Amino acid sequence: MNIFEKLSKLDRRWVFLILAVVVIIALLVDFKTPLRINKEVQSVYDFMEALEPGDYIQMSIDYDPGTIAEMHPMTYAILEQAFKKDVKVIITALSINGPGMAEKAMLDIMDSVRILYGKELVYGEDVAFLGYKPYPGIVILSMGQNYRISFPQDYYGTPVDDLPIMKGIINYDDVKGVILITGTSGVDFWISYANGRYDVELAVGLTGVMAADYYQYLRSGQIFGLMGGMLGAAEYELLVKKPGPAMEAMKVQVWAHIVIIVFIIIGNIGYFISRRKGGVS
Amino acid sequence: MRKAPIIITAVVAALFVLSWLLKSNGAVVDENSMSAISQGFWITLSAFLTLAVMSFLYQDNPFYKFAEHLYVGVSAAYWMCMGFWTTLVGNLVPRLSEGLSNWFEVPYVGFKPHFIIPLVFGFLLLMRLSPKGGWISRWSLAFIVGTTAGLNLPRFLSSDFISQISATFMPLLVNWQGIGSFFSDFSLSASGQFIGILSNLVVFLGVFCGIIYFFFSKEHKGAFGVASRFGIWILMITFGASFGYTVMGRISLLVGRLTFIMGDWLGLIS
Structure with a gap:
């Protein structure tokens, strides 16, 4: 089982914890995010x-x-x-x-x-x-x-x-x-x-x-x-x-979304690797 | 009883009291707002209830159960009070009884006999509580269902059917002045002709192929199958956009609560 497969089977509570930590850090750190008006x-x-x-x-x-x-x-x-x-x-x-x-x-x-x-x-x-x-x-x-x-x-x-x-x-x-x-x-x-x-x-x-x-x-x-x-x-x-x-709150959104996108990518890579090995139908 | 739950409950209770004391001590009070002790209590309670609800993410536990039951109970009581004061006292009483209007201190509008009908239907609805007369409540329910269906039918027809269909009737060649003009004025700007044509084509093909995907009377093969596949792509992109917005919405709620905990409660952010 490689790293991506392990990560795709990660206990979801780790995901919650990582997301909470990222949100808290982003709230505490002062930086600006560019905004485009729709x-x-x-x-x-x-x-x-x-x-x-x-x-x-x-x-x-x-x-x-x-x-x-x-x-x-x-x-x-x-x-x-x-x-x-x-x-x-x-x-x-x-x-x-x-x-x-x-x-x-x-x-x-x-x-x-x-x-x-x-x-x-x-x-x-x-x-x-x-x-x-x-x-x-x-x-x-x-x-x-x-x-x-x-x-x-x-x-x-x-x-x-x-x-x-x-x-x-x-x-x-x-x-x-x-x-x-x-x-x-x-x-x-x-x-x-x-x-x-x-x-x-x-x-x-x-x-x-x-x-x-x-x-x-x-x-x-x-x-x-x-x-x-x-x-x-x-x-x-x-x-x-x-x-x-x-x-x-936009600065927090940016980082939270990055974390979620990273987890989605990791989950998908793990899924495709498992499927290639015949682990998932 | 095991020791661990008692110890945990005692620690949480001690932290609650400590937070209450600290928040009461640091509360900013003016003559119009609540007292410092009360303000400290409510901020602490809000913070602890927020943490109790979030604790479910780890696993189900008694603190979460307490917060959940409290929420359901308070919500039900609030809804009942609002329903009583806005519907019965606000709408019904002023149209049926001058004496009751004076008693509830709402202006009497005048006796409207047809308001006896909702009063009777209201009582019939309560018959659901009776084991033998429960069937009578179906009359009220039938009235509610019938009225709702009657009101919603023209509503959906007008705003979600006719208006939405007519919105897809759009020119596929926006401001078309010939091929020469199109290429000489070619622009990738959002307000340009090329993007306008592309946008309208996406809407037209998206609607057309989306409908084809849901047409099951013909096998999805050949050109029909290609259109159906394109339709499902359009649907997936739509669901993706919805999912993206949903993620943003949920993160917004998390940000809201964490801002409260770190700002109003802990004072770590301004």
């Missing part, structure tokens, strides 16, 4: 940049704590860009764990905009958080008629009509577009109902696991932008010139 991320940025002060966008923050590492950087970067440009943001959460994520992101960015840019954002005037409602498909359809059908009150119990930001805002026609940051299959409802039925300009930020499945909607024009996983988040951070956790 067209699908650039188009989200261009859309946000084209907005005028006073324009409205809707953000649907539909992810769970489990995907914070990938999703939070996108949400933070886009919210900060919107607030810097005086764009008004209506936030909804259509996944059950979304409200906590959305509220934290909103409050954190309101704080950081105040500290960094001296802008005192007012809840209800610059931003509104309508909260969570179950059954995303039905809620998305109802928001196409009137936000008040599903959200008569905001997350904090204030009637939506009492919020100055919602004066004159009836449905999707009154927002320039929807940016959906999600780790759930609710994105299908957004594409079918919001874009398909109401022609909403829709951009999505997805987990890495989901991203490859949604490029087809980009080509068909059902979504105009896509940020895929931590890479998409890092590209967006680069675009807004605000290096954050996603860009920082």
Whole structure:
């Protein structure tokens, strides 16, 4: 049995250990990785940049704590860009764990905009958080008629009509577009109902696991932008010139991927050697 | 009882308390945030639960089991509370009873008699708990399945069928102005004509040959077999792209947790 065959039969716990060590070392060592901006991320940025002060966008923050590492950087970067440009943001959460994520992101960015840019954002005037409602498909359809059908009150119990930001805002026609940051299959409802039925300009930020499945909607024009996983988040951070956790994590991704590729190559060489010897059918 | 598990549990408990004390001591507290003791406790608990879950990679163990059961229990309780407050209190109560609306402190919308139907279906669903009346819950389930199918059929037809098929109807010769123009303006830039034509050809052939692979009424031999082989290559490349993104996603989760452990908990990175 040669070295490749031995390595291909390596206890998988060694693989986990080596990967963990590489990730820890990469986190501790300071170095930069080059990033190339993809067209699908650039188009989200261009859309946000084209907005005028006073324009409205809707953000649907539909992810769970489990995907914070990938999703939070996108949400933070886009919210900060919107607030810097005086764009008004209506936030909804259509996944059950979304409200906590959305509220934290909103409050954190309101704080950081105040500290960094001296802008005192007012809840209800610059931003509104309508909260969570179950059954995303039905809620998305109802928001196409009137936000008040599903959200008569905001997350904090204030009637939506009492919020100055919602004066004159009836449905999707009154927002320039929807940016959906999600780790759930609710994105299908957004594409079918919001874009398909109401022609909403829709951009999505997805987990890495989901991203490859949604490029087809980009080509068909059902979504105009896509940020895929931590890479998409890092590209967006680069675009807004605000290096954050996603860009920082890219150096770790590079080394982790190298380790995985090396193990895949070793495993395959071991497999082919074994097959040639008749060990594997 | 064997000594080893007791010793391990005692060591873990001691480390937990030590971490709690140290984190409470170093916690940054402002008037709006939780107390230092509470902050130290939650950070320590998060770190220990993360390590407990990761310990499964070595082998199954009681710490992992504890974290797993805690997660399932907390999730179930959270989902039930959210369901109660957003669906029953948020949607149903304000449309059925003014007294209950006042009691739950939600604005009364007015009596809507048709909201009695979901109330009745909800109760029927609970009949599943009854050994004899369990069959009644099937009425509610039938309604749920029927409604979901009815809503999803046009959705899939529109966004995943018609729109996706029409997206593959594309010119195979992008901006074609003759062979002379093609060669004199030849460029390998991503926005150039050559790449545009190549890209559209890949989509056309990929879709066409992918469909051929799934056509089983004819033996995959000759030109048909070649197209089928090309189709399976396209499928494999697609799965590879998905796998690549999945690896990135999983590593992102690992990075997220390790960043928390090394940053928020151990303070090794800023």
